[in-house]
Amino acid sequence: MAGLVEVTRGVFVATHDFCTSTTTVVAADDGTCLLVDPGISPAELDTLAADLARHGLRVAAGFATHPHWDHVLWARALGDAPRFATAAAVVATAADRERGLALADEFAPGTDHDLYGRLTPLPDGAECVPWSGPRVDVVEHRAHAPGHAALHVVDAHVLITGDMCSDIEIPLLDLDAADPLGDYHHALDLFGAVADVQQVIPGHGHVGDGAELRRRLTADRHYLDEISAGRGDDDPRLTQAWLVRDHRAQRAKISITRTG
Template identity: 55%
Template sequence: MGRQLTQVAPGVWTATAEIWTSLTTLVVADDGACLIVDPGITVAEVESLAAEIHARGWRVEAAFATHPHWDHVLWSAQLGDVPRFATPAAVTAQARSRDADLSKADATAPGHDRDLFGRLTALPDDAVAVPWSGPRALVVDHRAHAPGHAALVLPDSGVLVAGDMLSDVEIPLLDVDAADPAGDYRDGLHRLEAAVTRHALTTVIPGHGHVGGPRELARRFVVDRVYLGALRAGLDAADPRLADPWLGEAHEQQLRAVSPD
């Protein structure tokens, strides 16, 4: 099935996958150069993305994986042999979990080229932006949700590409294997909010869910902090996102990991 591209801001387009309402982001320069962020889930979706890019006369120059989870490190040869950047911590984490992640990909979205899976290039340790020729894509790294997670700030378009945070359909999902999962998530929200304020961002693109404007962006910070506060207190959260059974299970796991008891 094809992936319809929707323009959400000047030079910024998204496509939605069938699984988990996953969002791919394209940053497109005036000359047609593209930066792909988290390119999709199924083989058909990733290949359709490549076909759409080619049909529009664009060309892929680079990619960025917001974090090392398997559904964010997929690729197709049709997208080209380009650097697929991620933070150094994300590259290390993906190498460590590669075998398990390949099994997850094979179970949920079979048929991907295993040689291309997770082939990430670490950003330089002092990098503040993705090295490509198009609009600035500033990197905001943190430890919320996964090791080496990072958002991209697109100041020229007023967009925050948030990775797996600030979702309208998913609760905050913590890295429960970290030493301080809730603290890491709280710090991640703080870093993202500081970037929103500093660059006057007005649009949020989550890894899963729907694009939001300025009021929705502000609301998501509030509801995620409310959820996190309840979690840290060991309380059940009255969050409508928990109606999804798998998120309810994730919440119970997080309660066990974070509860003061």
């Protein structure tokens, strides 16, 4: 794990070896912080807690962008602050708990089962994270996973996209959804409508600037169009066997849906 790096004033990112995962920290002037998608291994979570302490930061709230196992982790060293997620993500995390814990045990041995997925649903109608720090708007959608949400750190002009807008991963659809392609296009449209984004932070991959966000949105829309046409094998992000496998599964499922 790379230590916390300040990508813009008050926003820090740590990058982990597992799937180039990112943890994001939004700092407030009073020394508290919002901790988004902390990961991945128990040792990294403890190191993260130590890094926060060195920066004089105390976790006031957490946020899980979506219900997949590597985004709902926690450690006792991070404290007992509320960990928010959309209501749909909370339900999905609970429903998939057994499988999620099995994956956590496989890829992050020693995961604290008691703290895994202990999420608090956002209040009904909440448009931003309920904490006392900088305003962080919630952009809820249905792409990739039920209850997925991006976070817009308004004054910092940062968009935290969860498992979307990656420079190293293709769009990964929720193939259990009624309209996987439509859901994904809608989410990309929501991201494109966020004004004045100067930094994009994906859940897996590297931080980019506003121009890079626009490039990734274009690349992702192109990929969706390609698999709709039964193509997409030449996407430059298909560099790992598991991505090729998931790409082929997506293309096949979309093809069946189109012709069914």
